[in-house]
Amino acid sequence: MFTGIIEEVGRIKSIKKGAASALLTIEASTVLEDINLGDSIAVNGVCLTATEFSDSSFTADVMHETLNRSSLGSLRPGSSVNLERAMKADGRFGGHIVSGHIDGTGLISQVKDDDNAVWYTIRASEDIMRYVVEKGSIAIDGISLTVAEVGAGYFKVSIIPHTGENTILSAKQAGDKVNLENDIIGKYVEKLMNSPAETSPASPGAGCITESFLIENGF
Numbered sequence: 001m002f003t004g005i006i007e008e009v010g011r012i013k014s015i016k017k018g019a020a021s022a023l024l025t026i027e028a029s030t031v032l033e034d035i036n037l038g039d040s041i042a043v044n045g046v047c048l049t050a051t052e053f054s055d056s057s058f059t060a061d062v063m064h065e066t067l068n069r070s071s072l073g074s075l076r077p078g079s080s081v082n083l084e085r086a087m088k089a090d091g092r093f094g095g096h097i098v099s100g101h102i103d104g105t106g107l108i109s110q111v112k113d114d115d116n117a118v119w120y121t122i123r124a125s126e127d128i129m130r131y132v133v134e135k136g137s138i139a140i141d142g143i144s145l146t147v148a149e150v151g152a153g154y155f156k157v158s159i160i161p162h163t164g165e166n167t168i169l170s171a172k173q174a175g176d177k178v179n180l181e182n183d184i185i186g187k188y189v190e191k192l193m194n195s196p197a198e199t200s201p202a203s204p205g206a207g208c209i210t211e212s213f214l215i216e217n218g219f
Contacts, residue, residue, distance in 0.1 A: 004144020
């Protein structure tokens with residue numbers, strides 16, 4: 001589990017490509033401070049497992065499904081990446097709940113300066129847009145951001161200078177692809193609302209959460 005608060009920007013040292021997979025070696029420093037084999041590290045928002053590490057880098061496997069779902073396949077040696085270690089149980093929850101399981105990718109269609117802020121307009125498929133709500137949260141390349149505007153097939157976010165200086169987002173331009181992860185809470189709510197009722201002779205309708213049930217109970 002992650003929070004979307006980027007700890008550092010790393011650099012791709014090498015990529016070994018298989019038939020439908022890849023092995024990434026990533027140069028870093030902060031995320032290596034307490035690293036152990038098997039640790040989860042989010043790379044541009046994608047949860048990867050550290051399989052090897054040294055004083056200056058770690059290695060992670062990327063499977064076929066991950067390459068299909070994310071933008072990791074477009075990385076090259078020298079590419080900069082956002083890095084975040086899994087959240088500690090005693091840590092501050094500065095962003096929002098980020099699983100590191102990418103829902104898909106979006107395309108930056110516009111980048112616009114606004115005094116000290118920068119606006120990014122991102123186009124995405126309906127499968128992603130259905131969970132995007134104004135003032136809600138979304139992870140873009142692993143960065144926890146607030147959705148400022150939602151339109152037909154697009155949404156906008158505005159970033160402060162600190163975010164631009166400490167992530168790779170400031171280097172992105174119109175036409176670049178980004179990893180997107182929707183707020184997981186909305187997906188769970190939708191699943192529960194659409195699940196068929198589980199009934200038993202003792203409790204008809206038990207286990208079913210419906211709109212009328214929520215209204216009756218003050219939601």
